[in-house]
Amino acid sequence: MTSAEGRRRAAVLGSPIGHSLSPDLHRAAYAELGLRDWSYERFDVDEAALPGFFEGLDPTWAGLSLTMPLKRAVIPLLDGISDTAASVGTVNTVVFSEDGRRTGDNTDIPGMVAALRERGVEKAESAAVLGAGATASSALAALAEICTGPVTAYVRSAARADEMRGWGERLGVDVRTADWAMAAEAFRAPLVIATTPAGTTDALADDVPATPGTLFDVLYEPWPTRLASRWAEAGGPVVGGLDLLVHQAVLQVELMTGCVEAPLAAMRAAGEAALGGRGPDARA
Template sequence: MNTAYAEVIGDPIAQSKSPAIHGFWLEKLGLDGSYGRSLVAPADLPDYLARVRDQENWRGCNVTMPHKQAIMPLLDAIDPLAARIGAVNTVVRGDDGRLTGYNTDAGGFLEPLAARLAEKHYFRMARVLGTGGAARAIVAALSDRGCVIVLAGRDPAKARALLDELAKGTDHHAIALDHFADPTDFAFDDREDCLDLIVNASPLGMAGQPELAFDFSHAPPGSVVYDIVTHPLDTPFLQRARAAGFATIDGLAMLIGQAAEAFERFFGVAPPREHDAELRARLTA
């Protein structure tokens, strides 16, 4: 019997943490499977898919840049959430060789917020910073959970168009990113049954990128500050949030969450999440 195999594809791909995450879970479960990485240039994407769909032991792949949109017309089916977001980050091969695209970024983003989202709130608001591909999944996910969204981007018109396309309801707001750079004396609602999120969905703060300019006077009391950047993991944005007294969530939480959903689709079993602390230690060593 052929060993089940999955992988991550992209260009570049050497930086991906996916092999370490999936390999850790396969090791803990003692599964006869493996997970690797493949450098696939944009021009080679059709040939890559034609080759793997005939390999019975190939269970699927995670998809990173620059293929998340380009791969969609090459697949046999697209999950409705992925179609709505307009991006695929997971491809699964069926027993008949059909390839189906999914987006696990939305679920991965929500996972560390699950306990809070299970509670009832008087009001939910999310300030989402950035209008790129990750923001699309995050806006869709949060609007589905009843959040009013303030989407900030360098181009407010792009932010408005993204909200109109993806966010349920009509009470969302688009704003310029630099609005949050200067202090405010706005009197926020401080009732304990409100849920406020501040989410960096942009590359700002990533190694080699400028720091995110955000003044925490714009964060209501009790806000949860979430940064999806993974390199560095403890961004200056998160450091300043903690110094200001806010709870924080780092990008590794989303990365592990989206990988968990993909792992179950590839290998047919849930990953052993009781070992998350050990996985984090391995990934950050």
């Protein structure tokens, strides 16, 4: 694909945003695709500032990537959202059409599915989810596509348990909940998705079984997590946060630029370089 006509802009918004690898990934894609007139920036924008940011956008803007705390706050500012985004009430991608229409999408969900399939996980008879935040709901939506049995969510409160069961009902997933104190039992499942903040699962690392299934730890920094390291040492397949970040960014690039296939390998290499060579491959 050759350079687009005229300047085109995209960016990632969130607060805080300085840690985001999205500029590295998207710029690598533009370079590989020959999109010399495209730029991708990062802006620290919170919920209160988001409407004003939208008001200041001109026709050169092609799209936005969104991180916390904006994934739900952006929805009232849009003209519509995709079925995927609607399924979890969360938008991480906004695409601007030539007529000015603003459409929200969610590439986290198909990105999770793609990251798992890249590591050979096509189906799972059951699964466990550690955590109950926005990423956990996206994990449930991904599991709706690949998990044929129950999903157990390990949470810290009755309110969170209710939320996860509610998401399960909406997504058609058989969600069962258990107290976080029993989280080590999650490791009996053939697929475990850890969606918690850095350090939360460190205390569980010593409970990894001798023959674990597959771990999907959505963190990418610091990496590897203590849990991912122990899992890999036990011989279990590990999918990391950079895997997810790259696959969801590939879909964002395709949506924003209209290209048929974004350069996965170049984007992954850019992400690994930005992390100082500490890529997500705890399997090595």
